[in-house]
Amino acid sequence: RSRRQRQMCIRDSIIIDNVKTIFYALVIAIVIRSLFIQPFYIPSSSMEPTLLIGDRLFVTKYSYGYSKHSFPFSPPIINGRLFSKKPKVGDVIVFKTPADNRTDYIKRLIGLPGDNIQFINGDLFVNNNQIFKSRISQNDKIYCGNQTIDVNTFEEKLPNGKTYTSVYLKSYSFQNSDNFIVPSKHYFFLGDNRDCSKDSRYLTSVGYVHEDNLVGKAQFIFFSSEIDRKKSKDDILNCFLTIFLILSVTTNEGLPNLSLIIVMSLKFKLSLKPVPIALENASLAANLLE
Numbered sequence: 001r002s003r004r005q006r007q008m009c010i011r012d013s014i015i016i017d018n019v020k021t022i023f024y025a026l027v028i029a030i031v032i033r034s035l036f037i038q039p040f041y042i043p044s045s046s047m048e049p050t051l052l053i054g055d056r057l058f059v060t061k062y063s064y065g066y067s068k069h070s071f072p073f074s075p076p077i078i079n080g081r082l083f084s085k086k087p088k089v090g091d092v093i094v095f096k097t098p099a100d101n102r103t104d105y106i107k108r109l110i111g112l113p114g115d116n117i118q119f120i121n122g123d124l125f126v127n128n129n130q131i132f133k134s135r136i137s138q139n140d141k142i143y144c145g146n147q148t149i150d151v152n153t154f155e156e157k158l159p160n161g162k163t164y165t166s167v168y169l170k171s172y173s174f175q176n177s178d179n180f181i182v183p184s185k186h187y188f189f190l191g192d193n194r195d196c197s198k199d200s201r202y203l204t205s206v207g208y209v210h211e212d213n214l215v216g217k218a219q220f221i222f223f224s225s226e227i228d229r230k231k232s233k234d235d236i237l238n239c240f241l242t243i244f245l246i247l248s249v250t251t252n253e254g255l256p257n258l259s260l261i262i263v264m265s266l267k268f269k270l271s272l273k274p275v276p277i278a279l280e281n282a283s284l285a286a287n288l289l290e
Contacts, residue, residue, distance in 0.1 A: 034071045035061055038216065040094060040104065045143040046197035047106060049153070049165055050092070053143060056223040059094050063087075063217035069096045070215065081212060086112075087187070090162030092218040095189070095209050105206065106218060107199050108164065111180070111188030117200075119177040122168065124156070124190075132157045133166070142167055144196035151195075169195040177201060185211045 032038075042055040051057070061070050065084035068074045074096070087093060087109055097103045111117045116127050124131040133154040141148045151167040168174070174195050182188045186208035191197025199206055 030072065033061075035066070037061065037219075039222070040106070040218075042106070045145065046191035046193050046199070047092070047108070048142045048193045048196075049140075049167060050108075050192045051106070051218075051221075052224075054223075055221050057221045058219050059216040060219050061216045064093075064211075064214045067212045067214070069101070069213060074101065081214075084211070087214065087217070088162070089160050090158050090164060093187075093189070094215040094218060096213040096215060097206055098209060098213060099205055101213065104215065105189075105199075107189035107191050107197070109187055110158075110190045111182045111200070113182050113184050113186060115182045115188065117177075117180040117182065117188050119174060119201075122173055122175050126159065129159065131159075136165065138170070140167065142193065144193065149196070151193075164192065166192045166194055174201075180208075183208055187211065187214075 037058050037060055040057055040059055042051045042053060042057070045053055062083070063085065064087055065081045066078060067081045068076055068078045071077070089109055089112060091109045092106060093109055094104055094106045097105045110124075111126060116125075118125045123133075133156040135152060135154055137153040140151050140153045142151055143149075150170045152170055152173075153165060153167050155163055156166050157163045172195075180188060180200065188200040189206070189209060190199050190201070200208060
């Protein structure tokens with residue numbers, strides 16, 4: 001063979017190896033995201049102060065079993081749920097909104113099938129029992145969309161002992177609602193930012209969420225939100241992975257390089273652009289309602 005032919009063969013071999021590596025990385029990423037864990041980021045404020053705009057968190061896909069919504073693009077390959085596990089009241093859960101079965105929302109689970117949920121004079125009742133809440137602060141400011149609002153901050157305690165922080169507008173807070181009766185195989189969700197959350201109270205846009213629409217359980221934040229600092233962390237991680245990727249490519253000598261597969265999997269898995277969760281902001285004030 002001529003020198004030129006040998007160079008072409010080497011070049012073709014490298015191209016084939018890199019294509020294989022990218023394919024393996026994609027497969028690994030899809031498996032990880034579908035069956036185990038998936039990153040999401042928070043683009044709005046309906047779960048403040050628990051989750052802030054810009055937070056990035058991991059959601060475990062196996063916590064409640066699997067449905068078609070566990071997979072990218074929700075292919076109709078599963079009817080119902082496999083390995084189904086019941087969520088617990090107080091869990092923070094990602095689900096596909098019933099309005100389009102496509103958009104990811106994240107809210108706190110408040111009502112199980114058969115439960116009665118109602119707001120009376122600003123207090124939350126579940127099955128005619130008032131949810132205990134104790135005031136933590138009355139001088140906090142948080143976001144509602146692009147605006148800041150003055151809120152009272154409370155610790156609420158659910159009947160199963162789960163505690164969490166919620167906030168209510170200091171003026172014109174949500175006061176009274178219909179009595180919501182949660183249907184069979186459905187769940188009732190609320191945002192912790194009570195007056196800036198489009199959730200199960202809004203039956204035409206969210207309403208009751210079918211169990212098949214559950215995507216996974218929010219577990220922990222891997223990039224906290226102070227947005228400027230978070231952005232710099234992302235830039236550093238992206239730079240590190242890119243350099244590692246380049247080094248992996250340049251040391252590839254025939255077989256798919258394991259380090260390259262791992263790095264590519266990380267980049268595809270995190271994408272460094274985790275899936276946005278549509279935390280639609282809603283308020284009693286019409287100009288804040290999305």
